[in-house]
Amino acid sequence: xxxxxxxVAYIFLLxxxxxxxxxxxxxxxxxxxxxxxxxxxxxxxxxxxxxxQNYRHFLLKDEKFWLIFRNTLLWVFGxxxxxxxxxxxxxxxxxxxxxxxxxxxxLILVPxxxxxxxxxxxWKWIFDGQWGILNFALREFHLISRNVIWLGxxxxxxxxxxxxxxxxxxxxxxxxxxxxxQSIEKEVYEAARVDGxxxxxxxxxxxxxxxxxxxxxxxxxxxxxxxxxxxxIWSLTEGGPGNATSxxxxxxxxxxxxxxxxxxxxSLAVLSTVVVLFISLFYVRTIHRSxx
Amino acid sequence: MKxxxxxxxxxxxxVLVSIVWAEEKITIRFVYCGTSEPEKAWSAEYKKDLExxxxxISIEYIYIPWAEQEKKIAIMTQAGDYPDLIQVQDVTTxxxxxxxxxxxxxxxxxxxRVKRADFYPAAFDYSIINGVLYSIPAHMTVYGLIVNKEMLxxxxxxxxxxxxxxxxxxxxxxxxxxxxYAYGYAAGLPRFAWxxxxxxxxxxxxxxxxxxxxxxxxxxxxxxxYEKLRPYIPPAAVTWSYPDMFRAFCxxxxxxIAAGSFFTANVYAIDPGIVPKSRAIVYPKGPxxxxxxxxxxxxxxxxxxxxxxxxxxxxxxxxxxxRDNLAKEAAVVxxxxxxxxxxxxxxxxxxxxxxxxxxxNRQLIEDWLSIAANYGVPQxxxxxxxxxxxxxxxxxxxxxxxxxxxxxxxxxxxxxxxEIRKK
Numbered sequence: 001x002x003x004x005x006x007x008v009a010y011i012f013l014l015x016x017x018x019x020x021x022x023x024x025x026x027x028x029x030x031x032x033x034x035x036x037x038x039x040x041x042x043x044x045x046x047x048x049x050x051x052x053q054n055y056r057h058f059l060l061k062d063e064k065f066w067l068i069f070r071n072t073l074l075w076v077f078g079x080x081x082x083x084x085x086x087x088x089x090x091x092x093x094x095x096x097x098x099x100x101x102x103x104x105x106x107l108i109l110v111p112x113x114x115x116x117x118x119x120x121x122x123w124k125w126i127f128d129g130q131w132g133i134l135n136f137a138l139r140e141f142h143l144i145s146r147n148v149i150w151l152g153x154x155x156x157x158x159x160x161x162x163x164x165x166x167x168x169x170x171x172x173x174x175x176x177x178x179x180x181x182q183s184i185e186k187e188v189y190e191a192a193r194v195d196g197x198x199x200x201x202x203x204x205x206x207x208x209x210x211x212x213x214x215x216x217x218x219x220x221x222x223x224x225x226x227x228x229x230x231x232x233i234w235s236l237t238e239g240g241p242g243n244a245t246s247x248x249x250x251x252x253x254x255x256x257x258x259x260x261x262x263x264x265x266x267s268l269a270v271l272s273t274v275v276v277l278f279i280s281l282f283y284v285r286t287i288h289r290s291x292x
Numbered sequence: 293m294k295x296x297x298x299x300x301x302x303x304x305x306x307v308l309v310s311i312v313w314a315e316e317k318i319t320i321r322f323v324y325c326g327t328s329e330p331e332k333a334w335s336a337e338y339k340k341d342l343e344x345x346x347x348x349i350s351i352e353y354i355y356i357p358w359a360e361q362e363k364k365i366a367i368m369t370q371a372g373d374y375p376d377l378i379q380v381q382d383v384t385t386x387x388x389x390x391x392x393x394x395x396x397x398x399x400x401x402x403x404x405r406v407k408r409a410d411f412y413p414a415a416f417d418y419s420i421i422n423g424v425l426y427s428i429p430a431h432m433t434v435y436g437l438i439v440n441k442e443m444l445x446x447x448x449x450x451x452x453x454x455x456x457x458x459x460x461x462x463x464x465x466x467x468x469x470x471x472x473y474a475y476g477y478a479a480g481l482p483r484f485a486w487x488x489x490x491x492x493x494x495x496x497x498x499x500x501x502x503x504x505x506x507x508x509x510x511x512x513x514x515x516x517x518y519e520k521l522r523p524y525i526p527p528a529a530v531t532w533s534y535p536d537m538f539r540a541f542c543x544x545x546x547x548x549i550a551a552g553s554f555f556t557a558n559v560y561a562i563d564p565g566i567v568p569k570s571r572a573i574v575y576p577k578g579p580x581x582x583x584x585x586x587x588x589x590x591x592x593x594x595x596x597x598x599x600x601x602x603x604x605x606x607x608x609x610x611x612x613x614x615r616d617n618l619a620k621e622a623a624v625v626x627x628x629x630x631x632x633x634x635x636x637x638x639x640x641x642x643x644x645x646x647x648x649x650x651x652x653n654r655q656l657i658e659d660w661l662s663i664a665a666n667y668g669v670p671q672x673x674x675x676x677x678x679x680x681x682x683x684x685x686x687x688x689x690x691x692x693x694x695x696x697x698x699x700x701x702x703x704x705x706x707x708x709x710x711e712i713r714k715k
Contacts, residue, residue, distance in 0.1 A: 147528065237531075
């Protein structure tokens with residue numbers, strides 16, 4: 001009887017299993033296999049097994065790799081921090097009672113649901129060094145006398161990219177935090193007030209600790225999605241000027257689909273996966289330890 | 293009973309005929325890269341016309357923009373999905389991928405309706421890699437310097453004053469004031485940063501992929517040329533792509549740009565009024581060249597190696613290359629690759645797409661054809677060019693922002709190109 005029940009369960013699971021095997025597991029192992037070959041679509045020869053050569057190339061020879069790796073960390077952690085810096089205050093505001101709260105809760109999602117390419121075009125127009133709205137506004141207020149080349153200046157470009165990324169991603173954090181805030185019982189605040197906690201102390205000792213589960217989950221999701229987020233940078237700067245804003249995601253794309261070096265692209269993808277896996281594990285263990 | 297038998301027999305015959313007819317109708321999957329409205333209109337019109345003339349052939353377009361073409365084809369062919377016909381420009385990468393069918397046996401067949409001699413030699417040569425023909429040109433692209441003659445006149449010059457790099461610098465000095473600059477450069481994207489330098493390189497007798505020690509002097513002259521031009525290029529140009537450069541030209545924020553005969557098609561949507569103010573000339577001569585050269589490329593048609601209907605695909609190429617069909621297609625974006633189409637005839641056809649600037653566009657067509665005839669050389673085909681472009685743009689950015697000098701640029705780019713070539 002039990003066996004039959006399991007059989008039905010397995011039948012229902014089968015489509016998902018087939019999908020996962022076909023579209024997740026197989027490509028993953030095929031990618032690992034390719035990373036040990038010199039497959040190039042321009043070579044005209046059959047790919048040869050070359051061992052760790054591709055990995056050695058990036059880790060030891062390629063002078064750009066470590067710059068790009070550092071860029072990736074800046075991109076991911078900078079974006080996530082900004083998203084939280086905007087998301088938590090927004091959630092606190094939206095958790096208050098005011099007349100048009102429902103409307104604002106809906107409106108805040110606009111950047112998040114907008115297609116990335118549209119967001120990129122909007123920000124490109126804002127930051128454009130020749131015709132950009134930001135330069136126009138700054139000049140109108142006599143804050144600058146000559147246009148600033150926001151996306152062409154290695155010092156400014158990261159500020160612009162992180163701002164665009166934070167704008168796109170903060171609604172997700174805000175909504176998650178809002179859900180977390182709504183799950184905190186009012187009695188906890190009342191008890192804290194009785195104990196003399198007011199203002200920032202309430203936030204520091206009640207809200208923030210009780211939000212931790214929501215921060216943990218949304219933080220992990222934000223790290224992983226930003227790690228692989230590629231379209232925003234590609235549309236705004238294509239990784240330039242030079243390689244100043246290249247990240248591992250754009251570098252994988254360039255190696256695989258601009259230079260057609262599939263072997264090298266695959267090895268970069270493996271390296272990227274390993275690093276993000278390591279960061280996620282470290283993150284999970286740290287949070288877990290702090291909860292214990 | 294007899295009537296029923298007759299009816300059944302007739303029905304059977306009809307079914308058989310329709311099966312045979314249906315089997316004979318061949319669908320050609322055609323990758324077309326023109327995504328502007330006039331190009332799409334032309335493609336739809338051509339499909340309708342061809343299917344009317346040859347009812348057994350049907351065209352199914354796959355629209356892929358130029359920027360995506362190689363990537364999409366690489367993925368499709370790796371997955372065993374081969375379209376039949378493809379619109380191509382530079383065939384170097386696709387031929388290195390082994391996805392293009394050599395066309396020599398088709399064109400050299402005595403019954404071929406396409407003849408090598410029909411085309412401008414410089415344009416035709418661009419379709420040949422290592423002696424193998426991979427595409428049949430449809431329209432020709434000629435590169436040169438596009439000048440806003442009114443801005444030049446305001447500074448006290450005319451086109452005749454623009455023969456050498458030194459002349460250009462003298463004019464640049466006068467033209468540049470406040471936030472108006474002399475020279476527009478789309479240095480923000482590798483492809484265009486490289487192309488501009490290719491055009492300048494040809495004017496000084498050097499190919500910027502050339503790593504030979506003999507070319508060192510000429511190469512460094514080209515890099516120093518950009519150093520000298522730096523004060524006359526808008527600072528924002530380090531982030532520009534072609535649309536930005538064309539917009540700046542249309543708004544008269546720059547007076548000169550190095551571009552190609554696709555100029556009209558690109559600026560028409562922004563401001564047609566710029567065309568009557570514009571003239572195309574050969575890029576002024578560099579110090580080491582006896583005379584300037586203008587690179588000539590083409591866009592045309594190729595057959596995918598894995599196509600199951602190669603003969604029909606070739607038949608369609610022959611049809612596309614017929615004088616009238618080719619002229620109509622070329623009139624949308626460029627210049628005809630065939631020699632037997634007169635300027636009058638071509639300008640008239642182009643006037644259909646650019647009615648309000650018909651005469652001005654005719655002048656530009658004359659300019660481009662004259663550049664091609666007097667200075668045209670086939671554009672070099674460089675394997676792994678897109679990888680070189682990235683390295684080149686990276687250094688050009690440093691040069692234009694004053695953090696790298698010409699000698700330093702040269703040493704670095706030579707090492708990069710050599711390394712890319714070793715692959």
